[in-house]
Amino acid sequence: xxxxxxxxxxxxxxxxxxxxxxxxxxxxxxxxxxxxxxxxxxxxxxxxxxxxxxxxxxxxxxxxxxxxxxxxxxxxxxxxxxxxxxxxxxxxxxxxxxxxxxxxxxxxxxxxxxxxxxxxxxxxxxxxxxxxxxxxxxxxxxxxxxxxxxxxxxxxxxxxxxxxxxxxxxxxxxxxxxxxxxxxxxxxxx
Numbered sequence: 001x002x003x004x005x006x007x008x009x010x011x012x013x014x015x016x017x018x019x020x021x022x023x024x025x026x027x028x029x030x031x032x033x034x035x036x037x038x039x040x041x042x043x044x045x046x047x048x049x050x051x052x053x054x055x056x057x058x059x060x061x062x063x064x065x066x067x068x069x070x071x072x073x074x075x076x077x078x079x080x081x082x083x084x085x086x087x088x089x090x091x092x093x094x095x096x097x098x099x100x101x102x103x104x105x106x107x108x109x110x111x112x113x114x115x116x117x118x119x120x121x122x123x124x125x126x127x128x129x130x131x132x133x134x135x136x137x138x139x140x141x142x143x144x145x146x147x148x149x150x151x152x153x154x155x156x157x158x159x160x161x162x163x164x165x166x167x168x169x170x171x172x173x174x175x176x177x178x179x180x181x182x183x184x185x186x187x188x189x190x
Contacts, residue, residue: 007019012045014069
């Protein structure tokens with residue numbers, strides 16, 4: 001039965017021929033695969049080396065694990081099937097960021113605010129950290145604001161001349177020019 005090895009921390013300049021000749025010292029590998037990035041076409045920094053029998057594969061793990069290869073120490077171990085891999089592995093088909101998520105992914109329903117399900121709900125769920133300490137000075141400031149200003153409210157002058165045409169009791173009333181124009185000459189009383 002074929003045994004597949006995972007080779008991590010691989011130099012980006014290594015080729016399939018380089019790996020095949022390096023691993024051939026313990027036995028002839030049946031297959032060497034160097035995955036490349038889909039967008040850039042460059043190697044992803046790891047490879048898979050497959051042996052047809054278990055004894056040469058075990059010898060390769062013992063001989064090449066944590067040993068230098070083209071300036072980097074390789075991490076060689078038996079490859080695990082995708083189902084056994086924990087979170088943080090390469091993305092699986094069927095959705096970005098690790099595949100489909102129960103509950104709808106990013107746009108799915110949220111229960112109880114932030115934190116784990118069944119966690120704290122209410123103020124502690126929305127506010128991070130311990131509650132803010134209230135000081136005596138803080139309370140005094142609010143009391144002063146509720147009482148109002150300490151002195152008279154200052155009048156602000158905006159620079160407008162709104163009261164220029166207001167009639168005071170002491171001054172003479174302004175003439176109505178429309179009224180003057182409609183009167184006959186000699187009817188004016190001033």
